[in-house]
Amino acid sequence: MAGNSDPLTPRAKLAVTAGKAVAAASRAAGRGSGSVIGGKVALKLDPDLLARLAQHLDVILVSATNGKTTTTRLIAEALRAAGPVVSNALGANMPAGITSALAGGSDAKFGVIEVDEKYLAGVARDTDPKCIALLNLSRDQLDRAAETRMLAENWREGLAGSKAVIVANADDPLIVWAASSSPNVIWVAAGQMWKDDAWSCPSCGGVMQRPGDDWFCGQCGFRRPTPSWALSGDHVLDPHGSAWPIHLQLPGRANKSNAAASAAVAAVFGVPPQVGLERMYQVQAVAGRYDVVQFMQRDLRLLLAKNPAGWLETFSLIDPPPTPVILSVNARGADGTDTSWLWDVDYTQLTGHPIFVIGDRKLDLAVRLEVANQHFQVCENADQAVQMAPPGRIEVIANYTAFQDLRRRVGN
Structure with missing residues (x-):
């Protein structure tokens, strides 16, 4: 050495x-x-x-x-x-x-x-x-x-x-x-x-x-x-x-x-x-994950979930219903372009939450939520989802590039 x-x-x-x-x-x-x-x-x-x-x-x-x-x-x-x-x-x-x-x-x-x-x-x-x-x-x-x-x-x-x-x-x-x-x-x-x-x-x-x-x-x-x-x-x-x-x-x-x-x-x-x-104890947020940010007069908590195991862990963190939840999924190079993993996630854990769906692959996610009998609305972007969400802190769960997009948009 x-x-x-x-x-x-x-x-x-x-x-x-x-x-x-x-x-x-x-x-x-x-x-x-x-x-x-x-x-x-x-x-x-x-x-x-x-x-x-x-x-x-x-x-x-x-x-x-x-x-x-x-x-x-x-x-x-x-x-x-x-x-x-x-x-x-x-x-x-x-x-x-x-x-x-x-x-x-x-x-x-x-x-x-x-x-x-x-x-x-x-x-x-x-x-x-x-x-x-x-x-x-x-x-x-x-x-x-x-x-x-x-x-x-x-x-x-x-x-x-x-x-x-x-x-x-x-x-x-x-x-x-x-x-x-x-x-x-x-x-x-x-x-x-x-x-x-x-x-x-x-x-x-x-x-x-x-x-x-x-x-x-x-x-x-x-x-x-x-x-x-x-x-x-x-x-x-x-x-x-x-x-x-x-x-x-x-x-x-x-x-x-x-x-x-x-x-x-x-x-x-x-x-x-x-x-x-x-x-x-000093560690508060890691590259924006878990941060609570103010956006359009609302508190948003940003959570990253990249794969089925990550989504399962993240569902265990969110506040109980009827806390609104925004889900955002992309399938760009850094995410992997195959979204079939969405079928491995148990979305019934979101029952009772108002769900708003955004991201490049929002329609893939919408089909998956439909099959899981979830109530959701597809939105054009984060701004529209936040506007439509009922009162209270909003939990935002996104995969990798969708998370980066959100951070840029909400100024985090």
Whole structure:
């Protein structure tokens, strides 16, 4: 491992400078943060730049289908108790965005990096992480992402023999199978609300048995490992059996689960659970998610849900009926263009809520709601939906690009 005194090579310095200049130009042109284009330019000039930038850092990688961005923020907050942190906090989670983030953190001790599932093995190879957090795997972007078991296999092969400490969710069979090739795994009982992608055994294809919170394969004996950390109600249980309270400003059980995994990661670096969990209270909203904004004299709470597992978690967060709900779905490149996943979401959970439907694929969603016997109105845009909604705070649930559209519109 290189020491902090190791300067970057002249080529690497040039790449960083050029990347920052391009990113600044992109920002000035109003084209977003510029982190991705800046990273691409930097990597073109020095293909080894990511590895060089990671040399002096204790790198922590975070990957999952749902909860990556939030968990990355929680871990970064907890680790600041032990030293300066650099992180790709805005969710640019492919190699170019990660390179950009690390280029901005020359004084950092820790690099806390969210990684897109498809790039995890490669980024782990480049950055020599001390710790990797694996939270969940479920179907997402059906037209692009490999089927979940193929992703798990890709992780299993890519992480085999890794020196990193793997912090993994013992309740997700796909995660357990992916992590089991690693020699050093810390299992966290973080729960699994969405089970529809883990009914067959990832090891042999047999049917999984799920008595209570346990799971095992009746055919090959693959089974849930014994966790050393666990989420229990509003507390995290550590390996010594002590219970530490979780105080978050972020709502819902999924975020308590993210906090439990984050506490286990922070402990790998010597941050006690009490300290780590207290620091996590600072996190209020993550890239606009969970923010309550004022728009047209109304309070709107913005919630992101990208896939069936995410929608299920989000339904558990919203205020009870008759709170109005706006649903927005797009199917652009970043969302995946196949909307058939809408049929995997149980929309009967919205019964009693006045529902307003917007977004590029509002008609696809309308058909799905019709079949689920929901009362809804299709609207042209957010402004019309807000105007038509009955009084009270409005819950707004959107998938990825629809969420970005909404943030721009409501000035968040």
